[in-house]
Amino acid sequence: MADLLLGLQWGDEGKGKIVDVLTSNYDIIARFQGGPNAGHTLEFDGIKHVLRTIPSGIFHANSINIIGNGVVIDPVVFQKEIEGLEKFNIDIKSKLIISRKAHLILPTHRLLDAASETAKGKAKIGSTLKGIGPTYMDKTGRNGLRVGDIELTDFKERYRTLADKHETMIKFYDVNIQYNLAELEKEFFDAIEDLKKLDFIDSEEYLYNAQKAGKTILCEGAQGSLLDVDFGTYPFVTSSNTTAAGACTGLGIAPNQIKEVYGIFKAYTTRVGSGPFPTEDFGEAGDVMAKVGNEFGSVTGRKRRCGWLDLVALKYAVRINGVTQLMMMKGDVLSGFKTLKVCTAYKYKGQSIDHLPYNIEPENVEPLYTEFKGWNADLTGMTSYDQLPKELVDYIAFIEKEVEVPIKIVSVGPDRKQTIMK
Ligand code: IMP
Numbered sequence: 001m002a003d004l005l006l007g008l009q010w011g012d013e014g015k016g017k018i019v020d021v022l023t024s025n026y027d028i029i030a031r032f033q034g035g036p037n038a039g040h041t042l043e044f045d046g047i048k049h050v051l052r053t054i055p056s057g058i059f060h061a062n063s064i065n066i067i068g069n070g071v072v073i074d075p076v077v078f079q080k081e082i083e084g085l086e087k088f089n090i091d092i093k094s095k096l097i098i099s100r101k102a103h104l105i106l107p108t109h110r111l112l113d114a115a116s117e118t119a120k121g122k123a124k125i126g127s128t129l130k131g132i133g134p135t136y137m138d139k140t141g142r143n144g145l146r147v148g149d150i151e152l153t154d155f156k157e158r159y160r161t162l163a164d165k166h167e168t169m170i171k172f173y174d175v176n177i178q179y180n181l182a183e184l185e186k187e188f189f190d191a192i193e194d195l196k197k198l199d200f201i202d203s204e205e206y207l208y209n210a211q212k213a214g215k216t217i218l219c220e221g222a223q224g225s226l227l228d229v230d231f232g233t234y235p236f237v238t239s240s241n242t243t244a245a246g247a248c249t250g251l252g253i254a255p256n257q258i259k260e261v262y263g264i265f266k267a268y269t270t271r272v273g274s275g276p277f278p279t280e281d282f283g284e285a286g287d288v289m290a291k292v293g294n295e296f297g298s299v300t301g302r303k304r305r306c307g308w309l310d311l312v313a314l315k316y317a318v319r320i321n322g323v324t325q326l327m328m329m330k331g332d333v334l335s336g337f338k339t340l341k342v343c344t345a346y347k348y349k350g351q352s353i354d355h356l357p358y359n360i361e362p363e364n365v366e367p368l369y370t371e372f373k374g375w376n377a378d379l380t381g382m383t384s385y386d387q388l389p390k391e392l393v394d395y396i397a398f399i400e401k402e403v404e405v406p407i408k409i410v411s412v413g414p415d416r417k418q419t420i421m422k
Pocket residue numbers: 010011012037038039125126127128129130132133222223224227236237238239272273274
């Protein structure tokens with residue numbers, strides 16, 4: 001059996017922290033989609049560390065970490081990520097294994113991402129520019145290079161054919177992208193040599209045998225449900241399935257083997273990049289959330305857009321993923337607000353609706369809010385549920401009633417220790 005943990009909003013919910021907190025309960029932590037567009041932040045013992053492609057179980061002594069077939073790997077970013085872990089004295093080779101079927105991000109994928117975004121102008125997605133979209137395009141277009149291809153004798157020729165094609169495509173965009181491909185390729189092939197030092201596996205087979213042997217598995221999602229290529233706010237989404245189904249296709253775990261689905265959400269909402277965001281707050285409240293919550297992208301450094309909790313969107317994500325337990329992050333950031341707002345319905349074509357319609361652009365939906373009394377207490381030192389202020393307990397109870405799933409963890413700060421189990 002496997003449990004699954006994923007984000008229910010537009011990413012940055014704090015998945016890295018929760019995986020890290022839960023890791024000691026699992027033998028295996030497996031990433032199933034996305035790539036270096038992710039930045040999973042972990043804080044413990046005064047150390048803050050951001051992981052990109054490597055699963056968040058890497059810091060725990062006994063867990064094996066798997067990068068699944070659904071992930072896209074940039075060897076160059078990966079090499080730097082491994083170097084960044086050197087100071088922790090982790091035996092990476094014994095703790096980290098990679099699916100041969102995971103696709104490789106080539107330097108030209110990154111360039112194509114930049115060319116595509118530049119050509120889109122104002123309509124740009126706001127991509128992290130890590131080459132994610134073009135790599136998944138090559139995967140579904142059946143042109144991609146996979147980790148297993150590195151072991152083939154003609155890997156370099158295969159690389160050349162694809163990179164040459166990409167150069168033609170970059171020219172097609174007719175935008176000014178400056179690059180030195182020879183330099184980028186040197187960096188890429190150096191990083192490939194380092195990647196080869198790790199073990200490549202057929203991860204679906206490995207996970208099948210692990211399940212048979214009674215090992216516990218946690219599948220770690222990246223980005224958030226509203227960035228899912230099918231169910232998110234298309235086209236302002238990422239290029240993978242960030243929802244529960246992605247764990248099946250991205251690891252080869254059968255649907256009936258998934259038990260708990262942990263859904264992570266922030267007590268408010270953030271979004272980075274372009275696209276609709278009905279509860280975005282352009283006033284003081286949004287500014288306070290950004291400042292107190294330190295809402296800056298861990299990968300791009302961009303300021304995140306902030307706003308109130310959107311229960312219409314949260315319910316949608318809970319249903320699509322079959323969430324069985326909720327985890328609410330950053331409750332501490334809402335301390336000090338006199339009044340809190342929660343969106344419980346949208347005004348859509350003159351009517352009040354409580355489901356997510358096809359189009360949530362601002363001209364189509366207006367959020368309808370329920371107001372709550374705020375609290376003033378500093379939550380960051382609290383360690384048990386009965387210490388939480390009554391107003392926060394009411395806020396939590398309201399969400400649970402609306403969404404019909406219990407909130408089992410309330411996070412009151414970035415550190416591992418600032419985690420309240422209910
Ligand atoms: P891409 O996946 O880098 O192409 O980015 C597509 C959209 O998803 C952009 O709006 C990004 O800001 C957003 N995005 C991608 N990865 C993350 C993430 O890990 N957290 C939050 N937003 C993300």
